[in-house]
Amino acid sequence: MAYDTNFTGQKFKVVGTRPLRPDGLDKVTGRARYGADVSAPGQLVGRVLRSPHAHAKIVKIDTSKAEKLPGVKAVITSADLPDLTNGDAGMYDILVNCMARGKALYDGHAVAAVAAVDAATARKALKLINVEYKILPHVTDVDEAVKPGAPVLHSKMFTDGVEPKPTKASNVAKRTEFGHGDVEKGFKEADVIVERSFKTEQTHQGYIEPHACLANLGSDGQGEMWVCTQGHFVYRNTCATLLGLDAAKLRVTASEIGGGFGGKTHVWAEPLALALSRKANRPVKLVMTRDEVFKASGPTSSTSIDVKIGATKDGRITAATATLRYQGGPFLGMWAELGAMTSYACYDLKNVKTVGYEVVVNRPKVAAYRAPSAPMAAFAVESVVDELAHKIGMDAVAFRIKNAAKEGTKSSYGPTYGPIGIGPTLEAAKNHPHMKAPLKKNQGRGMACGFWFNFGGQTSTSLNVTPDGSVNVSVGTIDVGGSRASMALIAAEELGVPYENVRCVVADTSSLGHNDMSDGSRVTFSSGMNTVIAARNAKKVLIQRAAKMWDIPEEAVTWEDGHAKPAGANAGNFPPLSLKEIAAAAGNTGGPIAGHNEFVADGAGVSFATHICDVELDPETGATKIIRYTVIQDAGKAIHPSYVEGQYQGGAAQGIGWALNEEYVYGKDGRLQNAGYLDYRIPVCSDLPMIDTVILEIPNPNHPYGVRGVGETSIVPPLAAIANAVSNAAGVRMTHIPMSPPRILKALDDQAKTKAKAA
Amino acid sequence: MAGVHVSTTVNGDPAEFVCDPDEPLLDVLRNRLGLTGAKEGCGTGDCGACSVTVDGELVCSCLVLGAEVEGRKIETIEGMADGDKLHPLQRKFIEHAALQCGICTPGFLIAARALLKKNANPTEEEIRFGLAGNLCRCTGYDKIVRAVQDAAREMRGA
Numbered sequence: 001m002a003y004d005t006n007f008t009g010q011k012f013k014v015v016g017t018r019p020l021r022p023d024g025l026d027k028v029t030g031r032a033r034y035g036a037d038v039s040a041p042g043q044l045v046g047r048v049l050r051s052p053h054a055h056a057k058i059v060k061i062d063t064s065k066a067e068k069l070p071g072v073k074a075v076i077t078s079a080d081l082p083d084l085t086n087g088d089a090g091m092y093d094i095l096v097n098c099m100a101r102g103k104a105l106y107d108g109h110a111v112a113a114v115a116a117v118d119a120a121t122a123r124k125a126l127k128l129i130n131v132e133y134k135i136l137p138h139v140t141d142v143d144e145a146v147k148p149g150a151p152v153l154h155s156k157m158f159t160d161g162v163e164p165k166p167t168k169a170s171n172v173a174k175r176t177e178f179g180h181g182d183v184e185k186g187f188k189e190a191d192v193i194v195e196r197s198f199k200t201e202q203t204h205q206g207y208i209e210p211h212a213c214l215a216n217l218g219s220d221g222q223g224e225m226w227v228c229t230q231g232h233f234v235y236r237n238t239c240a241t242l243l244g245l246d247a248a249k250l251r252v253t254a255s256e257i258g259g260g261f262g263g264k265t266h267v268w269a270e271p272l273a274l275a276l277s278r279k280a281n282r283p284v285k286l287v288m289t290r291d292e293v294f295k296a297s298g299p300t301s302s303t304s305i306d307v308k309i310g311a312t313k314d315g316r317i318t319a320a321t322a323t324l325r326y327q328g329g330p331f332l333g334m335w336a337e338l339g340a341m342t343s344y345a346c347y348d349l350k351n352v353k354t355v356g357y358e359v360v361v362n363r364p365k366v367a368a369y370r371a372p373s374a375p376m377a378a379f380a381v382e383s384v385v386d387e388l389a390h391k392i393g394m395d396a397v398a399f400r401i402k403n404a405a406k407e408g409t410k411s412s413y414g415p416t417y418g419p420i421g422i423g424p425t426l427e428a429a430k431n432h433p434h435m436k437a438p439l440k441k442n443q444g445r446g447m448a449c450g451f452w453f454n455f456g457g458q459t460s461t462s463l464n465v466t467p468d469g470s471v472n473v474s475v476g477t478i479d480v481g482g483s484r485a486s487m488a489l490i491a492a493e494e495l496g497v498p499y500e501n502v503r504c505v506v507a508d509t510s511s512l513g514h515n516d517m518s519d520g521s522r523v524t525f526s527s528g529m530n531t532v533i534a535a536r537n538a539k540k541v542l543i544q545r546a547a548k549m550w551d552i553p554e555e556a557v558t559w560e561d562g563h564a565k566p567a568g569a570n571a572g573n574f575p576p577l578s579l580k581e582i583a584a585a586a587g588n589t590g591g592p593i594a595g596h597n598e599f600v601a602d603g604a605g606v607s608f609a610t611h612i613c614d615v616e617l618d619p620e621t622g623a624t625k626i627i628r629y630t631v632i633q634d635a636g637k638a639i640h641p642s643y644v645e646g647q648y649q650g651g652a653a654q655g656i657g658w659a660l661n662e663e664y665v666y667g668k669d670g671r672l673q674n675a676g677y678l679d680y681r682i683p684v685c686s687d688l689p690m691i692d693t694v695i696l697e698i699p700n701p702n703h704p705y706g707v708r709g710v711g712e713t714s715i716v717p718p719l720a721a722i723a724n725a726v727s728n729a730a731g732v733r734m735t736h737i738p739m740s741p742p743r744i745l746k747a748l749d750d751q752a753k754t755k756a757k758a759a
Numbered sequence: 760m761a762g763v764h765v766s767t768t769v770n771g772d773p774a775e776f777v778c779d780p781d782e783p784l785l786d787v788l789r790n791r792l793g794l795t796g797a798k799e800g801c802g803t804g805d806c807g808a809c810s811v812t813v814d815g816e817l818v819c820s821c822l823v824l825g826a827e828v829e830g831r832k833i834e835t836i837e838g839m840a841d842g843d844k845l846h847p848l849q850r851k852f853i854e855h856a857a858l859q860c861g862i863c864t865p866g867f868l869i870a871a872r873a874l875l876k877k878n879a880n881p882t883e884e885e886i887r888f889g890l891a892g893n894l895c896r897c898t899g900y901d902k903i904v905r906a907v908q909d910a911a912r913e914m915r916g917a
């Protein structure tokens with residue numbers, strides 16, 4: 001749907017304002033119901049037994065003792081989840097991840113599950129399950145996993161995407177390549193070349209609400225599930241496939257969601273809860289512990305990346321390459337591929353080549369984490385860009401402006417850009433007072449850019465006008481951060497009714513057509529566009545009804561400010577009819593008034609951001625403090641600016657945690673050492689400063705209001721911006737994320753040693 | 760396990776329950792008393808989502824045993840508003856968009872109220888350290904700090 005050029009910013013009545021969110025009251029009073037807040041009569045407690053080994057053959061599972069424990073109503077193993085995936089390799093991986101089949105692939109991999117009358121009995125039952133393991137050699141590091149002689153996870157994994165196809169199994173699942181031009185030639189034209197290798201450690205989305213569901217599945221193949229998810233339709237489809245159900249017979253209702261950031265786009269224990277319920281013939285509530293969330297629900301990849309960029313003395317990049325190795329846990333993912341696609345998306349390059357390797361290791365299955373894979377690639381690329389600018393004596397922002405992609409640029413991953421925001425965010429950074437603020441001793445400033453595609457996807461939306469003239473919008477996309485307010489604003493804008501008269505709800509899977517996940521920053525774009533269309537469809541009906549009431553042709557009626565009006569003097573002289581009046585008469589003019597739409601939302605607008613960050617480094621302890629942070633990002637159009645700012649700030653805060661502190665620590669035994677918030681420390685209030693935001697609005701030409709989507713891009717630049725700031729403060733290039741105090745001290749120490757040697 | 764009988768006061772109302780001797784107060788509130796406003800983010804005292812007050816003291820209810828609250832006064836998020844009149848902190852959280860997913864919100868509100876009781880005019884730094892026991896993964900804390908500042912201002916009548 002094309003951007004409506006008549007519908008410019010100035011003409012919006014309510015879109016772009018900041019009304020109170022509709023779910024606010026419930027959420028400040030404790031009334032909002034999240035995944036674990038709902039119970040069913042007769043419900044059982046579900047618990048999962050997990051492998052303590054990183055890699056082990058499961059020789060035998062004896063559940064007989066657990067089954068005999070009074071109060072235990074069902075025990076399941078992989079035998080209760082037969083393979084119904086019918087050759088769908090991706091679905092099979094999901095099945096294997098839900099419950100190990102023959103082999104445990106990581107510390108925390110599910111091997112059995114129980115349902116019992118209470119939590120204490122369920123815990124006791126887990127202890128009575130006897131699993132005989134044969135421990136296998138394991139590998140958890142992404143670089144170790146690709147070395148010859150590394151323990152191989154899957155004897156049938158032959159790297160995809162290389163010619164000829166290898167005959168030897170390895171941990172490299174797939175190779176992908178992107179780019180254009182001739183990089184060899186480009187490097188020959190360069191005056192200066194910088195080449196470096198980087199590493200980033202694994203982090204978790206860290207949503208405060210653990211995965212939770214209440215499953216009820218009968219022997220008649222009909223079921224219901226209440227669950228915290230970013231996509232209840234996709235959960236329905238996946239669970240139905242794995243359990244051999246008709247999707248229509250499984251009704252999934254999404255709870256309020258206590259954070260997801262990509263981690264709730266994949267099913268984890270939900271199919272187990274359904275299988276337990278089916279076996280026990282009772283509802284089963286299954287809530288993960290925090291330890292399970294860390295060990296067995298997907299974190300993001302750890303990575304190893306090599307970057308090489310060349311430029312002329314006057315600041316033009318002549319060639320750029322990157323080789324990216326991302327681990328996806330024990331399964332093939334598309335994580336390195338996304339990294340390879342996003343690496344150079346900010347720049348206008350003649351010669352560019354990126355190669356991604358999907359690597360498998362004995363760690364939990366990787367899940368999306370907010371602009372998945374882009375932050376690590378940006379860290380590596382933007383670090384080298386900074387160093388290169390420094391080497392040729394150019395200002396870091398000016399160097400980026402000179403090489404920034406613009407409308408008409410062929411992107412490094414293929415498509416040619418339409419109007420985009422990278423240039424404007426850089427200009428805004430250049431002119432921002434933050435850039436000019438003085439720095440004190442031990443302080444450093446860094447900046448970096450980031451890109452994310454944004455998605456569209458399948459969307460189904462229904463808008464109903466009630467008899468009293470208030471309006472209900474039913475969407476199938478989960479509200480992860482205020483989107484119900486945005487949908488209500490859009491419906492109000494279209495229909496010309498007050499925001500307060502619209503209520504938006506997230507409908508269950510039996511009430512709407514299929515909707516894709518709330519991922520890819522797609523909700524305000526896709527459901528927003530669909531709400532526009534649904535409202536316009538409803539408006540057509542309202543106009544028909546007014547025409548009927550006036551007994552004039554439809555063409556003689558227009559819609560303005562929430563009222564039907566005669567289109568001109570010849571149409572007749574009727575006083576305007578309000579939406580309320582037309583709604584009240586609906587019973588006599590043709591019945592309920594509604595508008596709906598089902599479509600694939602095409603044309604998502606790519607998004608760019610530039611972040612500026614000041615840090616203060618304590619050279620004694622290696623501790624870093626963020627003292628100032630500014631996010632500049634193109635939103636396309638901010639429907640509810642407060643929640644756009646919230647996305648910018650939240651993404652930046654997650655990036656700060658990732659850059660400085662968060663990391664999965666594995667022991668030599670392949671076990672996760674820090675599966676809790678005490679040892680996996682996410683930023684707390686006292687770690688952070690206020691986070692300033694600048695919203696730019698460069699309309700997406702494929703959306704009627706110009707919306708691009710804002711949720712993810714904000715996590716892309718922080719790793720790089722902070723690394724650049726720390727490197728500037730420390731006087732040494734930081735190449736390993738997180739830049740925890742020991743790593744910073746080591747970098748300072750190494751530098752001192754090198755200097756001493758040189759002297 | 761023999762149950763422990765406990766009489767207590769929750770949000771001003773008398774409450775009685777029988778719980779296991781090792782059962783956390785959080786589980787009692789959520790599973791026995793139907794008060795699901797306090798959330799379990801970790802169960803180990805690290806996230807603050809389960810914050811309540813016991814005799815006016817801020818605690819992580821996942822670290823207190825149900826058996827310990829005999830004769831004591833418990834306040835949860837469900838008792839924070841006065842009928843349909845929201846506490847200024849609750850109102851300011853909505854007005855400042857200080858919540859995204861909202862799972863941390865009950866804990867933050869209870870902790871912020873306890874903070875303002877001790878210090879009616881906290882600096883930004885005092886707010887940040889006062890709320891450092893509560894994790895929020897969505898907001899980056901900016902809008903939470905602003906909401907608390909604004910509520911404190913209003914409560915002081917400034």
Ligand code: FES
Nearest residue numbers: 802804806807821
């Ligand atoms: S649940 Fe009590 S502190 Fe996290």
Ligand code: FES
Nearest residue numbers: 859860895896897
């Ligand atoms: S609003 Fe989601 S954790 Fe705070």
